[in-house]
Amino acid sequence: MTIKSADIDYDKYIFYNEFQRIQPSQSMVRPDLEMYWVTSIEPSQSSLIIKLIKQKFQYTTGQTKHLKRFKKKLDVEKHVILDVAICPTSDIDEDKLREILKEGLNVQNISLLKTEIPTNKPFDRELNMEWSKRYWPLVWKGNPMVQELHESFKLFSRDTTMKYLEEISDISEKSTKDVPVVTMFVDPRTDTVKSIQEDERCDEDPMKHSIMCCIDDIAKKELKRRQLVKDDKEINSYLCLNYDVYTTHEPCTMCAMALLHSRIGRLIYIEESPVTGAIGEKSGCRYMIHISCTLNWKYECFRYMGNALPKRRIDPLVQI
Ligand SMILES: [Zn+2]
Structure with a gap:
């Protein structure tokens, strides 16, 4: 695959003018x-x-x-x-x-x-x-960062990403939930959707954020599968290993940590959560949990910056 330099912004780490790779902002174009x-x-x-x-x-x-x-x-x-x-x-x-x-x-x-x-x-x-x-x-x-960016770019499909973002954005737009956040887990090796969930929080269970619901759903499906299949050689202790996660809003610390524990590969979100988010360089407590490396695992994150998808605003104080 040849990389056209116009497709990557080396100053702000943006692919195709629409997807910003979330990493510490150190320009490779302007001298600091x-x-x-x-x-x-x-x-x-x-x-x-x-x-x-x-x-x-x-x-x-x-x-x-x-x-x-x-x-x-x-x-x-x-x-x-x-x-x-x-x-x-x-x-x-x-x-x-x-x-x-x-x-x-x-x-x-x-x-x-x-x-x-x-x-x-x-x-x-x-x-x-x-x-x-x-x-x-x-x-x-x-510059090793150029290498990393190129590897990331080669694995990034604009069409696939847009297809899934449109799907969750559509559900979010029609949602009647109090917190209209939608998340989808995809196995990129087979391009199959493993789970798609809306936020289900309620007074009895305020932790049912959409990402937690997906992880829970995948675990339940796996449990069922294991009960049916005896002598399974495919047992994998990380059920979401290297999955792509598409979500409408930047997740909170709990969900971002859960993704780290699940060892996902990539997270792509549409709307920023400047107050409660745990990914963006300037979000929340500025943790950038996906690369903070406390668990010997990292995942990539992208924020959609284009205008093709409707955005549903949520009270900025709500944990997503
Ligand atoms: Zn959350």
Whole structure:
């Protein structure tokens, strides 16, 4: 499958202009700049500065893996001078840093300036070169996030996704329930619907959110199946393993956790729940439960951003 770059927005992680992959927003198109202290040295001082960085600024190696420490330049007399990125300016004040450099380099005059440096990686080699020229020399070893995004894109079918979203949206629109939320579990390997449920909460059972109803329904069906089939070789302890879940509204913490426990593969929702949601970067308590990785499992999430589906608003304080 060839990927057309117009189909992926590398800035906001959107497929086909309509499906936003929910992940921490770190652009691969725009540089996130941070101010760094930069000092200029003679090439003969480079081993001293490397030693000094190891002693005093070792902690910066993790955050500077994508940077080159040194930037070559020529002074007015065409002598080679090296600019060295030390650390973010927010880490240490100027006087203190001057003292450290004076002692470490064994010189009296220290040149110190502030330079903006990209803290994120661009999505391709060309942009890497552009940022290197404009800001600071960057190392290029590819960007693993691009790889992840491409893998995700290859497995994403716009037609299949829209087909199921239209179906649940339709049921939600006609629903007379107090909370018109609809969820559908699909096994993507066979493209079969495993369960489709509406919200069933009531005074006796306020936990019957539509996702919980689906999980419950699938468990009951499996129990029945196991009672009928003896000597089953297909027993799988995760009944919803790698399933796709389509739901009309961003789920609450309980449901998002239940999906994690069930080891689903993907969640696709239509409407955001800014107050009670547990998925969106800015939703609720900002948990982003699908990638918070406490259970050694993650699932992908997408939010539908298009206008082709009617949206049913629900009181923002209601847990979905
Ligand atoms: Zn819920």
